[in-house]
Amino acid sequence: MPPGTLAPVADPRIVDLFAGPGGLDVAARWLDVPAIGIEWDPNAHRTRRAAGLVSEFGDVRGYGPHAFPDANVLCGGPPCQTFTVAGGGSGRRALDEVRELAHRLVRERVLSPDTLAALHDERTRLVLEPLRWILRAKDGGRAFRAVVLEQVPAVLPLWETMAELLGTEGYVTAVGVLRSEQFGVPQTRRRAILVARLRSDVDRVRLPAPTHQTYRRGVPRDEGDLHFAPWTSMGDALGRRDFRVRSNYGTGGNPQDRGTREWYEPAATVTGKVGRNQVLPYDGSPAERFSHAEAGLLQTFPADFPWRGSDIDQQIGNAIPPRLAAHVLDAVLGLGTAPERYDEFVARSWGPTREDPEEEDASLLTDLDAVGSEKDPQPIG
Template sequence: MRPVKIVDLFAGPGGLDVAAEKLGIPTVGIEWDESACATRNAAGLTTVHGDVRSYGPANFREADVLAGGPPCQTFTVAGTGVGRRALDDVLRFVKRMVAREDREQIKNDLGNLKDERTGLVLEPLRWALEAIDERRTPYRAIVLEQVPAVLPVWEAYAEALRSEGYSVDCGILQTEAFGVPQTRRRATLVARLGDEKVALPSPTHRIYRKGVPRESGDPSLAPWRTMADVINRPSPFIVISNYGTGGDPKARGRRKSSEPSATVTGKISRNRIVAMDHSELPRFSLSEAGRLQTFPIDYPWSGRDVGQQIGNAVPPRLAMHVLCAAFDWDPPSEAALQSLDHWQSRSGHESAGRDGRDESAIEEAACV
């Protein structure tokens, strides 16, 4: 399968798009956040600045692959928990959408959820079904990722997509198992049109276990990567987390530079960094924080609250593995993975306005 173009919903600063572009696949991303769009523009990524709910497959006729990572705040443990409490409602909406109930009624009912972001997790399914019903050209592949709490939604998606002729696999992937120097868990779904079996990518690296040497474990897998592997600092260091562990806010998590980073969040700038003698060191720069997510060292972070942009992004290295699995390609080559170290902006791509309907980015993406 050779994709033509990916339309990326809730595209953020470009984690999946960076991976796709490095694999030679054009992308167009839809993103609401102005600062994330500023980063995307600086990186030369084709971008529509707008609300995913205002668009559909008909606006992006050339795209034959759907990707998305809807906002996760209401589903995360650290968030309000509205998404978890509304999970049963969300699953019922999935069944209603697959049954092709009246779309306007579903839209109105989604508007009655306590937090509208909860309903956004259903947008990729709306796009997938509209591509079948209205465009009559189903997406050839679908790639979705979210926080682990959303896995039941992806499992409901899997059942729905299988009924529409897709092969689907979904589950929890651990980022360090794919060479990301960070421990992070993501609920991931891959789907491919047709009967040929699709599967999530197989790990290439060992899982991190605190106190277990990186050289131990399955000899067929590479050792997990460390912060020192991607951050160029002259001496070893220790990262002291902004978060407590075990329910004790005073028990700050600690990771040495010879270990993977803990999960990168939007509060990464609050993490202290100390030398081995406990003297204070400069905190992570934006470039360093991005490197822990496997963004290029020279990625042009722009706009406000860049830490949040970085923390919310899918790691490009993980995305590269997931995309290759979705397309039934061999795992990414070492050359492709190493290409993530640096970024070269592509010229000639402009961002659309907030509704974007008559601007160059959506015209190029739609090819109408």
């Protein structure tokens, strides 16, 4: 093995918490790594089943690593609504408290429902679930060999706390914020990433190194750092030219000042409201909206990925871009994928899809009602 090369995880098998429609699982399939995702939203689950992704429909709090004995890699992107800048911010305000609860979870190995109730918002509590799984697996004698966690940048302080705690549990870690356009995604999305490997396997782990230029407004990509590939534009991804996009979000806090991007630039962050963005042709024809397939392409999902259910824009906006996820997985698992293969991955057809019986969809909705009625989750630990 060349000096500096990370030893690969032997026979990696992923369990993906909060799996959504499958951003990370699509990346895992590209890399030939088996993955099973846990997801409790029936719409995202319908998409996963149509795509043939291995899935478990349910609440991650009702499971643990013992239910997936073959999995040796834990991945997770907990819900971000309370942490995101676009949300109400309750998670950001509770961040210090969540960090303290993470310390308590490592010390005590259990947190009672009464303790967690102090966080008020159930979604905020979910960010501690990956740590619960990691500790349960380690205490059960089957520690995960690798870990990948992702969230909005506001969660970086919590990931730094978790990295410190994982260091006391026998892991080496790396934490940082990655810019998606630096990895060939046609979008300026930023994600806080934590990766970890068992110290008994390796003495260090790193985040993936950028392959593409950083996007800077007003700087043409042919004037960027020539050591990197040019960033990918919306026009490159969609095969369209001569349009601009007006964002649904205001700029600088002014809802009337909605930012615009030209076809030769990367998209702004694709959110669950991507369908509200206006696509404005230069020739003055009526404004358009991105189709689901086009919004998925801006996230680097395959053009024929089988979106299903309702609220598809939200599914797309919630997902990690598969191309970014593939870079992160490759780095932490030590797979050594050739850089030129990433363009091949994104260009692939997803292939045959699976249609779901209507009665099964109805049962999913019934199951979700039952899950959602559980006001007091089981203790974490």
